[in-house]
Amino acid sequence: MFLAWNEIKNNKLRFTLIVGVLMLVSYLVFLLSGLANGLENMNKAAVDKWKAQGVILTEESDFNLPQSSLSLDDYDGEGAVEFASLAQISSIATSGNNKSNVTIFGIDADEFIMPNVTEGEAFQHANEVVAGDSLKEDGFKIGDELRLSSTEETLTIVGFTDNAKFIAAPVLYTDLQTLHNVRYGEAAEAYKDQINAFVIRTDDLANVNVKKELQVVDTTTFIENLPGYSEQNLTLTFMIYFLFVISAVVLAIFLYVLTIQKISIFGVMKAQGISSKYLAGSVIAQTFLLAFAGVILGFLLTMVTGAFLPDVVPIVFKYLDLLIYGVVLVFVSILGALFSIQTIVKIDPLKAIGG
Known part of the structure; x- marks a missing residue:
């Protein structure tokens, strides 16, 4: 966690962009969830x-x-x-x-x-x-x-x-x-x-x-x-699931690029005796912090949006659903980080530092 947090502090712009992307994805997921609930209530109230x-x-x-x-x-x-x-x-x-x-x-x-x-x-x-x-x-x-x-x-x-x-x-x-x-x-x-x-x-x-x-x-x-009830709910649910996949893929790409850029650094750390397990744990911790921050910001943005939406917009937020979706977003983000971990494990210290 120490290594993950220090890297975030030293590269604020880079990681702010990642948090921003996760914030927008979670924001869209939460809004779609509220819309699905609102449309469902309109049909069956x-x-x-x-x-x-x-x-x-x-x-x-x-x-x-x-x-x-x-x-x-x-x-x-x-x-x-x-x-x-x-x-x-x-x-x-x-x-x-x-x-x-x-x-x-x-x-x-x-x-x-x-x-x-x-x-x-x-x-x-x-x-x-x-x-x-x-x-x-x-x-x-x-x-x-x-x-x-x-x-x-x-x-x-x-x-x-x-x-x-x-x-x-x-x-x-x-x-x-x-x-x-x-x-x-x-x-x-x-x-x-x-x-x-x-x-x-x-x-x-x-x-x-x-x-x-x-x-x-x-x-x-x-x-x-x-009429249309199941089809409507199924469509919105699939959109939310696709966003989970998109979230994992986007974060995996970001972290993989960052990992490639730091291969020499990881090689030096391995040469100094730092284990692949420790480095992998650092990436997981870093991913958790980024995903958690993105989800929290996405939730806050959703609540602000909901407060200003007109009554004619059929949107209803169920906080248990939002909590579940938030946890899933963090989880799939960590899954996306596994590609970077594989790269770290395979790094040869001598090759990485040009030996």
Whole structure:
């Protein structure tokens, strides 16, 4: 450690460049991690609010909520602690100059999936909705009348709730009859018992009995099969893994070049009796210090960036994830230093000093 630290102090510019590269790589890794978490929450926030263990869908729906169609009397609650009915459609809501894609959930206000109202009041009459508070960022407010695409029905916002997004779209909560009016128009009465799913809370999903044409899906599987959810997460995860590889390669190149430049110095040190093990340990210690400094600076830069990002940017930092990624970055950096260690081990003192 003594040798590693003294060399860093005597070559500040050279090692500052290495720390700077590691800082930028870790900064990008941390930002991508936050973005992945933020996008994940945008897709499943409304589902997490249910705090449910499973969802009942039709077998042919392929875990897709809009493709599932069943009736209120298709399930009687057998095996569940409690259950709730859910109907869902997607639309475009417009109020004045404000426009947004929305998901509309038709629910029973007396069931557990009724959201907590953070502003205003819960819906009590036909065509009233409680909206996800992200709509406020688009200019919507309590009292706004929403015109929906493909229907003549208008809805009125009477309240807001937090963390209400489904497949990245803000959620509007309303009663089942209102949703049927929006979906079926004048034929709504004929479809008043139609829903898309039952949401269930239970101690054991295996105890939930349903009809042959229905299936019980655990909440995790339901979320993973949301359109684009897995593909999006996989893409960002691969980007983070590639950055780990890039970090190792970049540091390996830097250290290898530095090692080649110091072959004669290492040769003299070996001739004086300093072992290859000691020199290798010095390189490892030096790499650890550089990587640790780069990761810490990258973390601080990430936190500063996160503090100034606008709310519309879907970024959420999970500190345990950041810690794991930071440790991995340090580890792969040390792996990258192994190339330099091999070079040091192979140095012949006599040849290195020109003997």
